[in-house]
Amino acid sequence: MPRFRYRAINAAGEIVKGDVTALHDADLQAQLRAAGLSLIRASKLRQRRLRLSSLPARELINLLFHMQMLLRAGVPIITALQDLRDGADSLELRQVAASLMDRIQNGSTLADAMAADPGIFSEVMVHLVHSGEVTGQLAEVMEELVRSLKWQAELAAQTKKLLMYPAFVTVTITGVVVFLMVYLVPQLVSFIRNMGQEIPFQTRLLIWLSEAFVGYWWIILPAPVVAVMALAAAARANEQVRYKLHEILLAIPALGPVIKKIILARLTDSFALMYRTGIPVIEALGYCEKITSNLPVRRALVRARDRIANGASISDSFAMENLFPSLVVRMLRVGEATGALDEALSNVSYFFTRDIDESIGRVQALIEPVLTVVLGLILGWIMLAVLGPIYDTISKIRT
Secondary structure, three states: OOEEEEEEEOOOOOEEEEEEEOOOHHHHHHHHHHOOOEEEEEEEEOOOOOOOOOOOHHHHHHHHHHHHHHHHOOOOHHHHHHHHHHHOOOHHHHHHHHHHHHHHHOOOOHHHHHHOOOOOOOHHHHHHHHHHHHHOOHHHHHHHHHHHHHHHHHHHHHHHHHHHHHHHHHHHHHHHHHHHHHHHHHHHHHHHHOOOOOOOHHHHHHHHHHHHHHHHHHHHOOHHHHHHHHHHHHHHHOHHHHHHHHHHHHHOOOHHHHHHHHHHHHHHHHHHHHHHOOOOHHHHHHHHHHHOOOHHHHHHHHHHHHHHHOOOOHHHHHHOOOOOOHHHHHHHHHHHHHOOHHHHHHHHHHHHHHHHHHHHHHHHHHHHHHHHHHHHHHHHHHHHHHHHHHHHHHHHHHO
């Protein structure tokens, strides 16, 4: 959205200068008139183009929270968006608010205006807003969206916390091993060879590895990165490869169950939110499939949705899939029996969220000693391979 520098006159006849963000010249004049100013001259400022293809999660939450608070206070949508357009600190957020405002002024509903920016507003979000507009509960829907987005942001932070520590320690161990192989071991190799005795197998293996690192480091170091990139490319090109990788991810000891709980927590929270706003179960599960990136879970959802569409109960349909724990099935059965399916799903999400926090703590407590032991074994083997021949030589000299 362009920004204009203007020169205007106020009611006292004084010249006022400033700059303001506006959709076009007419919008600029309207804003100045509302402020009691008469435009004299205006020029458009040059600025970098901002992409509307995405919006940071923090800014999206701010947008929805701002609209929720003003709508709950009875402020019209146009006024709420105008306030955000004029007062937001983020240029991206002002641009999004201005785009929504422009579309609504041209006759679109809020849901239709949001649907025009699919990179910012997901299909699920658009559908929920549409339900809120139809039922007259838009402020309540906005509140639920803000809560869900905040919760998902915390969940994403927990996932990063789970993966960052082992990645950091692995990189550290790799750096130590490379330093030993490239710098330290070659300095000791010549000394070991000059001792004039038979070199043990483990020392020969260490020497061979060191020479391989020194001679072919330009192949060895980028090899893991190349392998990961090739595997990622294969996963993007072939769905079966992607399915197998996702299946392996869920089967990793200690780490896999936590990732599975994170996926199921987000799934049940989204399902509960859509059910609460009046979206039918079949349609809600269809949207859950789209927001679930893990293929084994997505295919299990597809099969469960097909069974429900053919007349089976929700709990029985989920019970036939081994991916869903007994807690999920049990709470679904309770929700069906009581007619409070959304509350039952929210309870599942709450339980998983608490369990995820504890599981991440346990996994991190487990990873630290395991990686320490691995590093100790590597260093111990290198020291044994280097000091073993030296100790044998000293022993022979004493005898």
